Amino acid sequence: MTSSRAVPVTLAEIARLAGVGRAAVSNWRRRHESFPQRIGGTDVSPQFSLTEIEAWLRDNNKLRNAAGRDWLWPQFEALGSRDETGLAIAAAGRLMSGTRAEGGVPDDLPGLSARARELVAKAWDLGQREGAAETFEFLLGRWLDANVRQISTTPEPLAALMADLALRVRARPESEDGRVLAVLDPACGTGHLLAAAGAIGSPVVLAGCDSDPVLAALADARLALLPQPAGTDVTAHAEVGDSLRADPLAAIRADLVLCNPPFNERDWGYEELATDARWAHGMPPRTEPELAWVQHCLARLRPGGTAVVLLPPAVATRRAGRRIRGSLLRMGLLRAVVALPAGSAPPHSVSLQLWVLRMPAADETSPGSGELLLIDGASRFPRASTRESMPDWDALGAFVRSAITEGGATGGSGTAVGGKTGSAQRVLPECVAAVPVIDLLDDEVDLTPGRHIIPGASGEGPRLADSWSEFGQLVADLGGTGGRLATLDLSDDETGAQPTTTVGELARAGALMLRSGQQPADGTICEGQPDDSGVSLLTIPDLLLDGEPRTWLSTTDAEAAGAVIVEPGDVVVAGVARAFSAWVHQGRPMALGPQLHALRAHPDQLDAWFLAGSLRAPANARQAGTHASSSSRVDVRKLQVRQIPLAEQQQFSEAFKQVAAFEKLVARLSLLGAGLVRDLSDELAAGRLSGKA
Structure with missing residues (x-):
């Protein structure tokens, strides 16, 4: 039976403790019947006993330094209380500073439980071996990461x-006098x-x-x-x-x-x-x-x-x-x-x-x-x-x-x-x-x-030249892409002659997997760009602004909440009328917020670009929407896709890729053109450009 004082660790934490990737830990769990059973969490984000994990890693010759800092932090975190954990780290830091090193760790530390005092002693001992300042900064950094939503720090x-x-x-003054x-x-x-x-x-x-x-x-x-x-x-x-x-x-x-x-x-x-x-x-x-x-x-x-x-x-x-x-x-x-x-x-x-x-x-x-x-x-x-x-x-x-x-x-x-x-x-x-x-x-x-501050002439010439150069390249690319799209022929076939199916039916048939994003728990969202231990969080407000995520989740929080993470090649669908879109995700993995959906197509049955291009058609959204208001929900399961063979899908896939590229070029050209208008207006008004056009 697992002790009630068991320290819980996630798969990601086990990977960090063992010095391997998370996939390796998942493989160990799947391949070895002796791998410890989970003591908490969910099926998506299970938690295991730190003691049992340490014993299993030792028995299977996979144990890294079990007395190191990575093994110490989960025990501090298991104290549960933000304040007690912080005070325990502070007490360890004061002891490691040398003020009481000769006397060792005192038996009583004010405001700390017996378990916290044990951890202070472990931290003090580790600091003697691996460096006091380094050990303290590590524990402080992990504590700040765990409480990043409540505590702001100065970089x-x-x-x-x-x-x-x-x-x-x-x-x-002329002389500081050694002050x-x-x-x-x-x-x-x-x-x-x-x-x-x-x-x-x-x-x-x-x-x-x-x-x-x-x-x-x-x-x-x-x-x-x-x-x-x-x-x-x-x-x-x-x-x-x-x-x-x-x-x-x-x-x-x-x-x-x-x-x-x-x-x-x-x-x-x-x-x-x-x-x-x-x-x-x-x-x-x-x-x-x-x-x-x-x-x-x-x-x-x-x-x-x-x-x-x-x-x-x-x-x-x-x-x-x-x-x-x-x-x-x-x-x-x-x-x-x-x-x-x-x-x-x-x-x-x-x-x-x-x-x-x-x-x-x-x-x-x-x-x-x-x-x-x-x-x-x-x-x-x-x-x-x-x-x-x-x-x-x-x-x-x-x-x-x-x-x-x-x-x-x-x-x-x-x-x-x-x-x-x-x-x-x-x-x-x-x-x-x-x-x-x-x-x-x-x-x-x-x-x-x-x-x-009025922008000066210094640097404006090269910047304008660069902008015009990019503008010219965009115009050329736009012409090439637009020319290819202009060659597409309008079919004489009746539009209703081709059978269609819905996303819901495709999901039931196993042709794709549909997952819906969710709102993360309060206090788990961080602003800015994620560090190496986090994933960006895409939300509907982000799409309404410029499509760039402005927040992120730590990997631990994402796993604990069972967040929907999209991988490159997945299709993302925004299920709100005013921000409706569908695209093939490219780049780093990303978490999805509410009213965003991830579709992972079976490659033997569906082409991802064909699927995304079909779903994003405005007529499709009108048929699947509630039509109540601009903020109405689009029922993703009702979105329709034509039923055609995979080889034919791949032919349409190339055209859909061209449409997506055309859209990006138009958006970038619009943004760059607006910037050029502003810069030219400023420079002409300031007299730094000739008035002869």
Whole structure:
């Protein structure tokens, strides 16, 4: 009998533990009668006892290092509670940091069950053999992956960029006198930003705070395990507390403040903080919690200190916050706004912004520079597809650093950062502008970089040339494909003379397999592009926009939910009138959402391209639809297909392929043509193209 404390593992996890592919594990299960029986899950996504799997792998000489990290994580995950698992990992990290290494693992750890304490001891022992920092980072990474829907983190490349910008813009006195830099993160989460600051190569004191006790404990353990670069000294700690309501780090005056605050939180303390001294630029409206965080960061800076804050783009334009934005500009505190490409950090669907703020140094006579540096990284590095969730960080980082330097926003010895001296001679990179503050202080005080940057001539010529080249190639391809389709003859046969069948009848006859997509469970959907352990999730809203999936599921969640995964060669049908279509799927496997259907044709009876082309006919959808409204459902089982031999199907298949290619060419030509119209209009209006046509 299986123990009630059995640790469940899926087929995918067994494959990872054994160092083989998932198909190999499925083969073992099918071929070996001794393979353990499932203890949970479903027939589609079974779960097995970790102990029984370990014994079976050992008995069959298929066991990889059973004391490694991959074997440890399922035991942590089996604790069940997000908080207890996180606290156990944090406790293991603190122990592995060396603070209690000589005394070993204590018998009692506050807030942890006996099982959790056993796992802490295992993690501590593993850390002694395989590296403390590596073991902790592995467990933390798996915990974050398991809770990715509830916890937003700052990607490491973005955290490194924010720390570097803060250091560059800070006003540096003639002599630092060996003073240790103080770095603060008032909403530290698990400590990504502070960890990046710990790698800047200077002696630093890192201080973080978070209202979630689990995140604060994890951040504290992470900071305790930071490497000490040669010749530097890193001191770090994280506290539990609400920085806005009751800041436990209120006494700190920092040189650098890095912050990725929570977005759109209405319950941030609006009523109880109405008279707070931090609101030097105005009481933040209830709907503007991000501006409360901005003013909090400024209040914690010492003279000459810099804050870099990651914010949603609406903060730069919402009418409710214009008075505070105007005050920040007039006082010269806001030095730069950087628009990041969509996908730089959660939420991946929007172009987030970095606000770079600096308190005037003690010897600065001017309260500000008179200009705001606007850097439009979103336009400089546009996302070619919604599948792309991460930018080219090397190129983006080099662009932003260059813009900060050439735009005059780097700190110096008692100088006014970004001053006007020599501004007329400055040649700024493309998509960068130094805008006079007076030009921004209008009724809206809109600080969105893209609204104030006029595309320059640099790079427009080659881009237009490339667009025209592609346009010409598309026209040629369109002509070739259209010419081939134009040769198709209209048959004289009666349309009703050929017998038809339905998808439902084909499914019953075994000619195809029909599966319908479903809505994933709450909390399992991730935004952006999937990593190696996930699959894209296609939904009807995606089809209505541009056909590109915007979300994904982890393989574990997809298996647990029995998600419908389409493979290359499967036919996908959208069963909603306003988005009705059918096509042969190509590319990576993909999960289907509700009202999407997967048809896998038997290759000896049906040609996939013939099937897809037949199903997508508008007349077919009209016959199978409910006709109630544009959102009415199309009954896929009632869609009709002509009954013709396979050889004849394959002849029609080639024509259907040509129609699909023709459709893609028309869509791409329309999109490119619209872009050319916009670019030509901009260049002609700016006088950068000759008016002679």
